[in-house]
């Protein structure tokens with residue numbers, strides 16, 4: 048049963064949410080509209096535990112529009128009408144009408160879907176972390192991504208990276224990732240990373256990229272203004288389609304201990320998660336952390352994460368500036384690595400002001 052407390056919490060979430068939609072004027076304009084729309088907030092109380100409400104809701108609306116629903120709301124979406132998109136400031140009443148008309152469809156999506164946004168550029172963060180790991184452990188490593196969605200980061204070694212005026216990765220790569228490096232000194236040599244001995248994803252719902260609806264859901268989770276991210280996603284998903292990675296279905300809490308036992312004993316493993324722990328219900332996070340730690344029982348574990356600073360790990364207070372951080376087998380404390388934009392449009396050392 049819905050409680051008034053849940054609705055109040057969702058209202059506060061949407062009041063605060065514009066701050067997270069840094070590159071989406073449309074979503075920034077619509078967050079306060081949703082915050083005031085009690086019937087939509089009620090709909091969102093039916094989402095699966097832990098799921099971030101604004102990402103899920105806007106994903107559901109976008110999914111229906113991308114699927115061909117004819118409604119005037121589409122005129123506000125650059126992903127649908129390009130540069131001629133209407134002024135976001137006018138979109139509020141149109142969204143309210145959309146939510147009334149498509150309540151059943153939205154409710155179905157909100158109850159069943161997960162926030163699975165696969166942000167290809169986050170491979171830049173993983174690539175940097177692999178360089179750090181390589182400085183301590185030169186040999187091949189087993190790569191595990193927890194919350195891998197479609198698994199695009201598992202091919203971190205196959206992509207090309209344009210970071211400021213530095214270039215890394217194979218020249219003939221299918222996917223090229225560009226991010227701004229904000230450091231004064233150049234980046235280290237990100238070609239000097241350990242070989243990947245095996246690659247495995249873990250996800251509550253591994254994405255079947257052969258299924259048009261699942262691919263559309265991933266596309267819908269990309270904010271409507273971010274056409275560059277959508278194009279990158281499409282190219283990276285084609286790579287996943289050509290060579291499907293091994294993604295184990297299930298909750299990391301249950302899957303990780305067995306996965307750790309399956310990896311060759313004594314060999315180093317890198318476990319990465321990005322924007323995943325934040326969707327784990329608060330009461331399950333300690334179990335999530337323990338499950339990742341368990342992968343270290345069979346060999347040296349380098350645990351790397353890109354999560355909002357609001358997600359400290361293993362009780363260690365992380366540096367609030369470091370969205371990219373890790374801990375390793377030889378230090379039992381959080382090692383802050385970099386300041387990064389959530390979508391890796393930029394990265395830099397901890398002392399920069401973006």
Ligand SMILES: C[S@@+](CC[C@H](N)C(=O)[O-])C[C@H]1O[C@@H](n2cnc3c(N)ncnc32)[C@H](O)[C@@H]1O
Nearest residue numbers: 162163164165166194196250251298299321323
């Ligand atoms: C927001 S997406 C991020 C995907 C990818 N890490 C990225 O950064 O592009 C979070 C993913 O974590 C998965 N997930 C959430 N909780 C999980 C859990 N307890 N165990 C396994 N996967 C989980 C979701 O299904 C989803 O695919």
